[in-house]
Amino acid sequence: MAGHGQQPQAAPLPPDRTWSATDIRRLQILSSRLVTGIFAGEYKSVFRGRGIEFEEVREYQPGDDIRNIDWNVTARAGRPYVKQFVEEREMTVMLLLDRSASLECPTPRGPKSRVAAEVCALLAFAAARSNDRVGIITCTERIEQFIPPAKGARHAQRIIAAIISRQTVGRGTDLAGALDYLDRVSRRGATLCIVSDFQSVDFRMPLTAVARRHDVVAVMITDPNDLQLPDAGLLQVIDPETGSRRLIDADATHVRRAYRQEAAARRAELLQTFAAAGVKYLDVTTGVPPIHHLARFFQARQRQGRR
Numbered sequence: 001m002a003g004h005g006q007q008p009q010a011a012p013l014p015p016d017r018t019w020s021a022t023d024i025r026r027l028q029i030l031s032s033r034l035v036t037g038i039f040a041g042e043y044k045s046v047f048r049g050r051g052i053e054f055e056e057v058r059e060y061q062p063g064d065d066i067r068n069i070d071w072n073v074t075a076r077a078g079r080p081y082v083k084q085f086v087e088e089r090e091m092t093v094m095l096l097l098d099r100s101a102s103l104e105c106p107t108p109r110g111p112k113s114r115v116a117a118e119v120c121a122l123l124a125f126a127a128a129r130s131n132d133r134v135g136i137i138t139c140t141e142r143i144e145q146f147i148p149p150a151k152g153a154r155h156a157q158r159i160i161a162a163i164i165s166r167q168t169v170g171r172g173t174d175l176a177g178a179l180d181y182l183d184r185v186s187r188r189g190a191t192l193c194i195v196s197d198f199q200s201v202d203f204r205m206p207l208t209a210v211a212r213r214h215d216v217v218a219v220m221i222t223d224p225n226d227l228q229l230p231d232a233g234l235l236q237v238i239d240p241e242t243g244s245r246r247l248i249d250a251d252a253t254h255v256r257r258a259y260r261q262e263a264a265a266r267r268a269e270l271l272q273t274f275a276a277a278g279v280k281y282l283d284v285t286t287g288v289p290p291i292h293h294l295a296r297f298f299q300a301r302q303r304q305g306r307r
Helices: 021-034 038-047 071-077 112-129 151-165 175-185 203-214 252-278 292-307
Strands: 054-059 083-086 092-098 133-139 143-150 191-196 214-223 234-239 246-251 280-285
Touching: 021 083, 021 112, 021 151, 021 214, 038 071, 038 112, 038 292, 071 083, 071 246, 083 252, 092 175, 112 133, 112 191, 112 214, 112 234, 112 292, 133 151, 133 175, 133 203, 175 191, 175 203, 203 252, 214 252, 280 292
Parallel strands: 092 133, 092 191, 191 214, 214 280
Antiparallel strands: 054 083, 133 143, 234 246
16 A cells, blocks of 8 residues: 555556546536535635735834734835735635546446546536636646636636546656646645545655645545455455556455555555645545535534634
8 A cells, every 4th residue: 555555456447547528528517516505605615715915015013913024125114014915806726636547446436536526526616606716737647737727617617628538648646746846837825625545655845835835635535445455355456557466365364454554554644744734634435425525624614714
């Protein structure tokens, strides 16, 4: 499980990982329906006006935050001036979608890639309905695609079509490289949602750097088999990102224990990485509509914001 992460798989991945036109249309219709009502309301209440932008400088007054002092103006004027900010009227949502081969692994509940696509669809359409800007970066061990933030339902549909119809070049995972790239192309503060299984080498430092500028949420796409081997006898386990194979006995007690312990250790390390970077996270499991996970997460954030 460390590194790329071996997962039970009966056969190699099919070479074509694209989605059909019917899949695209179904997901667009489903997303547009799901973001109406309570979900759209939760999105607005949680994320509206999180950013601020510079408006002007004015002379310092007792009680002002000294961190807002504009030292250049202060030096020229000979008396202290502070920067004044106003709440932004719109927000930018950036999606960072992991499209590595590990997300294509079949599970009894469908591939993780489908769940990841639906999460991004929901967030993209919610942003469009709230008149916010939304953009996306898709990555493997390379940057696969970058669509700069823009407004509107048509732009959101362009993002969804790109997520589920574009063939990827790479198969591996380099979240550190993707985060470095995002930091270069998205200098303005945004709400960043990283949608991944986080089967990647160390990305703690770039995640921490990005979290200083952006409001970051890690959306972990998970499946019960990530933590517990199925009772399936002999299994050929394949690392989908490298193609390496290994035959294991999934019924053997020591094998199941080792799998469970390594999975738990890796999850603990991930959560520690998120905590150290100040990043919120949520688990989105296969087999449960992503809307339920997202709505619960947004409601929890809304309650925290009121306290």
